[in-house]
Amino acid sequence: MPQQPTPHAVPDAGAATVVPSDTPPAAGHGAEAAPSTYVSRETPTREEDDPPLAMEAMRAVQILNPSGEVTMPRPDRTRVMCVANQKGGVGKTTTTVNLAVALALHGNRVLVVDLDPQGNASTGLNVPHHTGIPDVYDCLIDSVPLEEVAQAVEGIPNLWCVPATIDLAGAEIELVSVVARESRLARAVAAYPGHFDYVFIDCPPSLGLLTVNALVAAQEVLIPIQCEYYALEGLNQLINNINLVRQHLNPKLEVSTILLTMYDRRTRLADAVEQDVRNHFGDKVLQAVIPRNVRVSEAPSYGQSVMTYDPGSRGATSYFEAAQEIAERGVKEPVSRNA
Numbered sequence: 001m002p003q004q005p006t007p008h009a010v011p012d013a014g015a016a017t018v019v020p021s022d023t024p025p026a027a028g029h030g031a032e033a034a035p036s037t038y039v040s041r042e043t044p045t046r047e048e049d050d051p052p053l054a055m056e057a058m059r060a061v062q063i064l065n066p067s068g069e070v071t072m073p074r075p076d077r078t079r080v081m082c083v084a085n086q087k088g089g090v091g092k093t094t095t096t097v098n099l100a101v102a103l104a105l106h107g108n109r110v111l112v113v114d115l116d117p118q119g120n121a122s123t124g125l126n127v128p129h130h131t132g133i134p135d136v137y138d139c140l141i142d143s144v145p146l147e148e149v150a151q152a153v154e155g156i157p158n159l160w161c162v163p164a165t166i167d168l169a170g171a172e173i174e175l176v177s178v179v180a181r182e183s184r185l186a187r188a189v190a191a192y193p194g195h196f197d198y199v200f201i202d203c204p205p206s207l208g209l210l211t212v213n214a215l216v217a218a219q220e221v222l223i224p225i226q227c228e229y230y231a232l233e234g235l236n237q238l239i240n241n242i243n244l245v246r247q248h249l250n251p252k253l254e255v256s257t258i259l260l261t262m263y264d265r266r267t268r269l270a271d272a273v274e275q276d277v278r279n280h281f282g283d284k285v286l287q288a289v290i291p292r293n294v295r296v297s298e299a300p301s302y303g304q305s306v307m308t309y310d311p312g313s314r315g316a317t318s319y320f321e322a323a324q325e326i327a328e329r330g331v332k333e334p335v336s337r338n339a
Contacts, residue, residue: 056312
């Protein structure tokens with residue numbers, strides 16, 4: 001997809017005139033103080049007398065980090081994270097792309113492996129993935145080294161992507177007769193000569209051999225969960241599959257991160273789903289929650305992440321905070337390097 005110019009940061013519709021009902025009142029306005037358990041979904045909080053455009057400009061500078069001086073903590077060893085959920089439309093690709101860009105903009109070396117035949121992660125990073133382009137299929141079926149198919153992402157330093165073409169759609173069948181079919185991707189990642197801080201593997205919405213390859217190659221699983229009831233129905237099956245892979249193929253695998261996506265603060269259902277997920281998974285759930293935001297949906301049509309398309313938007317701010325949490329957790333709890 002041809003690169004289109006990045007539009008100027010534009011406030012979300014209604015951002016300048018509508019005060020969210022769950023926003024605590026400012027001190028000194030005669031309103032009662034907000035309860036201590038309050039968690040704001042409009043992050044980060046700013047002084048109410050700041051103009052909306054000034055707030056967006058500050059957020060944009062913080063996220064784009066043009067000077068390169070601000071860095072997120074780098075892990076001591078490579079963190080290989082599989083972004084998985086067999087339910088479609090929960091934000092796996094969007095999460096993969098935006099977390100990768102946020103970490104790369106703040107000093108981390110990041111590799112994105114697009115393991116979905118639809119190639120949406122490749123589209124979101126503006127990486128060519130038409131027929132004939134060397135892709136992850138060649139690595140899985142023909143044992144082509146990963147570094148020969150990885151492409152540098154234009155405009156984002158320290159970020160590389162292994163694209164997926166439509167050829168990957170046939171890999172599920174072709175892998176059936178291949179020796180050590182479950183560990184083909186793990187071997188390719190382990191043989192990469194360079195060092196990355198993060199390797200994100202974007203999985204297809206299924207529990208087939210491609211997803212199993214991702215789970216065997218990874219040390220951590222990041223599960224995006226849409227804040228709707230259907231998103232919880234298939235979660236048990238995913239957890240069961242992860243446990244089977246841990247028992248038989250990859251004992252180091254663990255569900256390390258849960259990210260709540262498409263949060264709509266206007267509905268009680270979103271709050272109920274969030275509470276259920278936090279009660280069940282505890283500290284594995286990130287405090288950052290990704291809201292429904294039109295900028296997040298628009299960005300891929302320009303071949304960009306929301307981090308560069310509209311860095312002042314709520315969607316970009318939320319993904320930036322999620323990336324910060326992931327980076328800080330990696331420093332507190334080092335994981336073994338996949339080498």
